[in-house]
Amino acid sequence: MLDRELGTAGVEPGLLPTLYIFSGPPSEIPFHIPRPPEGSPEIGVWPMQKAGPAIRAYRETLDRINPTSGTSCRS
Numbered sequence: 001m002l003d004r005e006l007g008t009a010g011v012e013p014g015l016l017p018t019l020y021i022f023s024g025p026p027s028e029i030p031f032h033i034p035r036p037p038e039g040s041p042e043i044g045v046w047p048m049q050k051a052g053p054a055i056r057a058y059r060e061t062l063d064r065i066n067p068t069s070g071t072s073c074r075s
Contacts, residue, residue: 009061015054020046 003016021044025033046054 005065006058006061009064011054011057011061015050015057017054020044020050 003018006016007013023045026045
C-alpha cells in the first residue's frame with residue numbers, strides 16, 4: 001500500500017521502498033543469513049546511491065499522503 005501511495009504522489013518506481021525492504025541481503029555476503037523467526041522474512045538492502053534521491057522524493061510527497069488512513073490527502 002505504501003508503494004501505491006508514494007507512486008500515486010509522484011515517486012518514481014525505482015525509489016519505492018518495497019523493492020529494497022524485502023530485497024534480502026546483498027549478494028556480496030558469502031554466507032547464508034537465516035530468516036528471522038518473527039517479523040519480516042527478508043533483510044532489506046538500500047543502495048547508498050538511491051538513499052538520497054529516495055529521501056528527497058518521499059519528503060516532497062509528505063503533503064499528499066495521509067499516513068493514518070492509507071489514502072492520499074489530495075488528488
